[in-house]
Amino acid sequence: MFKLAKKPLRKLALAATLISATVASTTQIAHAADKPSYRLAWTIYVGWMPWDYGAATGIVKKWADKYNINIDVVQVNDYIESINQYTAGAFDATVMTNMDALTIPAASGVDSTALIVGDFSNGNDGVVLKGDKSLADLKGQKVNLVELSVSHYLLARGLESVNLAERDLSVVNTSDADLVAAFTTDDVTAVTTWNPLLSEIVAMPDTKLVFDSSKIPGEIIDLLVVNSDTLEQNPALGKALTGAWFEIMTTMSGNDAAAIKAKTFMADASGTDLAGYEAQLASTKMFYTPNDAVDFTNSLTLKATMAKVAEFSYQHGLLGDGAPDAGFIGIETPAGVYGDSNNIKLRFNPSYMEMAAQGKL
Missing domain, CATH: 3.40.190.10 (Periplasmic binding protein-like II)
Incomplete structure (x- = not known):
């Protein structure tokens, strides 16, 4: 925005300034267009409000800029619709539960990676x-x-x-x-x-x-899921998203004014007040540190949990009409693969969270 001088400017000088600003703006747009661009969808839920905060405060942009990419964070009002759009290719990353990751994108043949294990429901x-x-x-x-x-x-x-x-x-x-x-x-x-x-x-x-x-602690897990092919083609996306997430976690896990401000923002955006949001957090096991998230992901329990989820999904016809058994879709975890190792469509990959834990992002 131009700041007006107290005395009139010469038309020539103003024109030169406008031209300069236009060229600079055009150059910025051109540079932005040169960067790979990605879209992340999120929906309102206690464990996913940090993405809205990260977008509004510029934290996501800061990490995207660090890795020379663009990340567009988009709110979708309908949770299942957001996953359907991700499955159809409209988004590169989306928030979802472990069960929905298996029964919607993975069951539809979309190879997906659980990039960030954010929390699990512990009374929610x-x-x-x-x-x-x-x-x-x-x-x-x-x-x-x-x-x-x-x-x-x-x-x-x-x-x-x-x-x-x-x-x-x-x-x-x-x-x-x-x-x-x-x-x-x-x-x-x-x-x-x-x-x-x-x-x-x-x-x-x-x-x-x-x-x-x-x-049933640890069985209803909230994730950030990324298209596996997209992640493999540009690991910068995984680094930027993971770096942004754990910066937000560091802020909101504190007891200072910054934490209160962050959680108040998330509360307002989700239609409650700070007390209401903190009550929801109390029944959510948030992984505020990457070490905690990595430990949970590496555990033998995760593989056993996904076996339970797969069995329930198969019994209710959620793995597709052609699924002969609960192990039809391979689920890769650090503890091993559950199901068909030749048909892996859901991957729990802690490597980016490990980078965050080691300070390598």
Whole structure:
């Protein structure tokens, strides 16, 4: 923007200034066009709000500039639609859970890499009943949830703990946008959902949380997934994204004014206040340091978890019509491959997080 002088400028000087500014702007655009450009999609959820903060504060741009690339961070209002668009090639990277990474892009044949293991749900997902009930009381009831989502997986894992199965009850597919209102009706007596919807429902009178994701820690994992071919062609994308992420994690994990400011921004952007956002963080196991994320990814537990997820997905027809068994899609982890090693479509690659841990980004 031009700053106006107190005395009139000569037209010739002004013209020269305008021409100079235009040339500079054109040059900047040309240089930007020379850089490889990538698109990252994100949706509102406690563990993914840092991407919005990173974009708004210039942290993502700073790391992209360091590696001479452009990264466009785009909010998509519909979570599943964001994954579908990634699968179709509209985005190079997208946030998603481990189960959705397997059942949407990987099952569609898109080789994908879990670049950043950001957190796992540790109470953010739960099963709620009306009245003073227990999980075993679900037998014979209808349970409203988003069918074939992580809520469905959570319900199945909960039922196992009380020697029940899905055949012992009825699942009613309900949009997440309708779950809270549905629970206020007499016809709905049980729901399975995630925060912030879960918090709203639990706050209603005469309700009881009978099972939540803290009972299956580490099984509902929140990831940043990148197209494997794109990552292989330009590792700079992986370095920039990982560097930006852990810079944000360092900021928000503190107790100082910078941390409060960052979390307040994330709270506002997700439609809550700081107290509400911190309550959601309390039921989320965030990996604030790359060392913690690497340790989790390298563990034998991750491979076992993905085996459970694959089995559930196969039983519910989520691995595709041609899948002969739960191991149809190969899932590569540091502890080994689960499934078909000749058909690996989902990879947990901790190498970029290891670079962050070693200060090599």
